[in-house]
Amino acid sequence: MAARQPTPPPAPGADPDAILETKRALAWTHTARFLVTASRLSELPPTELAEIAFVGRSNAGKSTAINALAQQRRLAFASKTPGRTQHINLFELGPKDAPDAWFADLPGYGYAAVERSAKLRWQEVMAEYLAVRRSLSAIVMLVDSRLGFTDIDKKLLGFVAPRIGNGSVKLLVLLTKVDKLSRSERGASLQRATAVLEEVSSDESDVSVATFSALSRAGVDDAAVTLYRWVRRASEPYQAPVAGDALPAGMPQS
Ligand code: GDP
Numbered sequence: 001m002a003a004r005q006p007t008p009p010p011a012p013g014a015d016p017d018a019i020l021e022t023k024r025a026l027a028w029t030h031t032a033r034f035l036v037t038a039s040r041l042s043e044l045p046p047t048e049l050a051e052i053a054f055v056g057r058s059n060a061g062k063s064t065a066i067n068a069l070a071q072q073r074r075l076a077f078a079s080k081t082p083g084r085t086q087h088i089n090l091f092e093l094g095p096k097d098a099p100d101a102w103f104a105d106l107p108g109y110g111y112a113a114v115e116r117s118a119k120l121r122w123q124e125v126m127a128e129y130l131a132v133r134r135s136l137s138a139i140v141m142l143v144d145s146r147l148g149f150t151d152i153d154k155k156l157l158g159f160v161a162p163r164i165g166n167g168s169v170k171l172l173v174l175l176t177k178v179d180k181l182s183r184s185e186r187g188a189s190l191q192r193a194t195a196v197l198e199e200v201s202s203d204e205s206d207v208s209v210a211t212f213s214a215l216s217r218a219g220v221d222d223a224a225v226t227l228y229r230w231v232r233r234a235s236e237p238y239q240a241p242v243a244g245d246a247l248p249a250g251m252p253q254s
Helices: 016-029 062-070 116-132 151-165 183-200 220-234
Strands: 033-038 050-056 088-093 101-105 136-144 170-176 207-211
Touching: 016 220, 050 062, 050 116, 050 220, 062 101, 062 136, 062 170, 062 220, 116 136, 116 151, 136 151, 136 220, 151 170, 151 183, 170 183, 170 220, 183 207, 207 220
Parallel strands: 050 101, 050 136, 136 170, 170 207
Antiparallel strands: 033 088, 088 101
């Protein structure tokens, strides 16, 4: 199946169910809280929860995207300190007493100033994580919409292509910073990315691509809904409560 775009956001006056789902999705992503940081794979705790990994080249806008999705200013730090670039940060989502997913913020790659040995170590960590991490259920890949997939992005896709191809790991590619592009440039960026993703897509795969801007918030709601659906499918029937939700019938209305 070709890479497709997530369902468009509900237009004003659109289906109330779609509006409610978007609200729930954003309420859910907003629950993200820092859990633990690990400098190597063996330090990552195992989990039965769905783990969604965020990957991307340094400067692609990964930290900004995570913060935009979580509607928190400092959840993911845009850390550019070389010593911190190799850490995997885990965030937990869902109710505190019954978490339902983890976000794994993986080290940004392709940072020019990183020495060769560190780059090789990064490759090993990423390749191993993407190939063997059992709880990995989905990947959000951040790609600068102006650059498109670079060689190193394609290499990373190659690490995880088997798991994407057989549908065991889902993939959402967000083409970031589209506020910097004209409408026709956005279309071209989307087309180029879709063509690259054909290579990892199959009848079993769940691969999608969308334009995104943390600055204008274009695509933020859609991305939150995609993630929320991934996790809800895995753990029905939890629904993130949203402000103004009606209490179930029979409950005292305060
Ligand atoms: P990371 O290294 O992938 O975590 O990238 P950051 O999130 O730190 O972002 C890198 C740079 O891109 C920063 O200067 C951000 O302010 C900028 N940036 C991130 N998202 C956007 C966006 O949606 N629009 C614009 N114009 N700039 C962005």
